[in-house]
Amino acid sequence: MNPRKLRLITAIICLIVSGSMISAASLGDGLWISRVPEKDRTRQNPFADRPDAPAAGARLFSQNCASCHGDNATGKGNHPSLRSERVRSATPGELQWLLTNGSMKNGMPSWSKLPEQQRWQIVTYLKSLQ
Amino acid sequence: MNASTRLAAVLIGLVALLAWPERSRAQENYFVTYTHHMEEPGTLEVSNKSVTGFPKDGSSFIGSSMELEYGVKTWWTSELYLDGQTTFGENTTFTGWRFENRFRPLLREHWINPVLYFEFEDINGANKSLLEVVGHDGIEDFLSRAERSEKEREVELKLILSSNAKGWNFAENFIAEKNLANEPWEFGYAVAASRPLSLVAGAKACTFCRENFSLGAELYGGLGDRYSFGFSNTSHYLAPTVSFRVPQGPTFNVSPSAGLNHNSHGFLLRFGVSYEINQFASMLRRK
Numbered sequence: 001m002n003p004r005k006l007r008l009i010t011a012i013i014c015l016i017v018s019g020s021m022i023s024a025a026s027l028g029d030g031l032w033i034s035r036v037p038e039k040d041r042t043r044q045n046p047f048a049d050r051p052d053a054p055a056a057g058a059r060l061f062s063q064n065c066a067s068c069h070g071d072n073a074t075g076k077g078n079h080p081s082l083r084s085e086r087v088r089s090a091t092p093g094e095l096q097w098l099l100t101n102g103s104m105k106n107g108m109p110s111w112s113k114l115p116e117q118q119r120w121q122i123v124t125y126l127k128s129l130q
Numbered sequence: 131m132n133a134s135t136r137l138a139a140v141l142i143g144l145v146a147l148l149a150w151p152e153r154s155r156a157q158e159n160y161f162v163t164y165t166h167h168m169e170e171p172g173t174l175e176v177s178n179k180s181v182t183g184f185p186k187d188g189s190s191f192i193g194s195s196m197e198l199e200y201g202v203k204t205w206w207t208s209e210l211y212l213d214g215q216t217t218f219g220e221n222t223t224f225t226g227w228r229f230e231n232r233f234r235p236l237l238r239e240h241w242i243n244p245v246l247y248f249e250f251e252d253i254n255g256a257n258k259s260l261l262e263v264v265g266h267d268g269i270e271d272f273l274s275r276a277e278r279s280e281k282e283r284e285v286e287l288k289l290i291l292s293s294n295a296k297g298w299n300f301a302e303n304f305i306a307e308k309n310l311a312n313e314p315w316e317f318g319y320a321v322a323a324s325r326p327l328s329l330v331a332g333a334k335a336c337t338f339c340r341e342n343f344s345l346g347a348e349l350y351g352g353l354g355d356r357y358s359f360g361f362s363n364t365s366h367y368l369a370p371t372v373s374f375r376v377p378q379g380p381t382f383n384v385s386p387s388a389g390l391n392h393n394s395h396g397f398l399l400r401f402g403v404s405y406e407i408n409q410f411a412s413m414l415r416r417k
Contacts, residue, residue, distance in 0.1 A: 067408035
């Protein structure tokens with residue numbers, strides 16, 4: 001391969017990678033709750049009145065969240081407790097938004113790989129802890 | 131190493147993985163297509179993806195890739211592949227390695243979520259892992275893959291677009307690959323959709339609950355190269371996919387692929403198992 005072309009390709013790749021990193025690092029500031037759009041904030045939890053939803057949410061929490069937040073959601077290492085004032089005062093819609101989008105700068109990944117219904121079940125479980 | 135020693139090593143490895151205290155389910159649904167779902171930070175996923183084929187004019191084979199996927203950041207996943215193959219009547223051989231990185235530039239969930247993918251491959255001419263189909267890859271070219279001394283150093287770029295809607299995942303990959311030995315850019319595509327059998331989790335723990343199964347389908351193939359872009363003389367496959375996630379355990383995947391034209395393998399069977407070790411880096415630091 002022509003060394004000039006190779007250098008050009010390498011430079012383009014580096015540019016795209018560093019652009020992605022800078023863009024990623026500049027987003028998210030831990031104040032996720034203030035960024036939740038109003039229409040998401042006021043969403044109602046369709047599982048709130050289902051008697052089996054907290055137990056199902058607990059199972060999902062154990063499978064997906066407990067490794068970071070602890071088996072009892074009391075936190076682990078640098079990962080915060082979810083038995084906190086912030087979670088207590090958050091609306092179900094805000095928690096659903098956080099699970100969907102994550103708070104990537106703070107290390108919280110998006111859980112959009114779980115179906116929305118399962119995310120609502122986790123929200124129901126978190127609210128039952130408070 | 132004889133066959134019984136190899137079997138013992140595999141069994142010891144599996145027992146060691148199952149005994150690992152911090153584990154969770156892996157989320158892979160597809161074999162060829164990537165989605166925007168990244169590995170959770172600090173999590174190591176160990177997986178094996180294999181493909182077996184029974185070509186009419188050649189020997190049956192198994193191509194296998196061992197993958198080590200690590201979540202560096204929420205928006206950055208790194209992965210190392212070690213490839214090998216067995217061709218029946220011939221021998222078993224290591225066929226090279228690949229190193230890839232995936233970056234998610236938009237950090238919130240959107241209608242369409244892009245991911246940028248960069249890979250460097252150092253594989254040899256005997257590689258049969260079929261992790262993607264590009265250019266004019268086809269059955270003729272595949273049957274002649276036996277030459278270990280032939281080196282293929284390639285870069286591969288992918289634009290991954292992926293969406294979640296009403297429990298479905300839809301993913302589209304556009305692939306550009308270049309052999310650094312002065313060969314033209316080759317192109318390919320992969321599209322896929324999948325959905326869990328149940329969107330709601332049950333309250334009671336069960337292994338064979340519907341929410342632990344996902345069904346889907348992949349369509350993938352080559353798009354020629356820089357000088358002959360298009361469908362002419364390319365190969366294409368349609369493959370249903372089934373995933374089964376054992377709660378707190380491994381994920382099993384299987385996908386029978388049907389070749390869609392004369393240039394494709396008639397039938398390929400893909401199968402794999404993956405396993406996540408949560409907070410791998412923290413555990414190493416503690417030990």
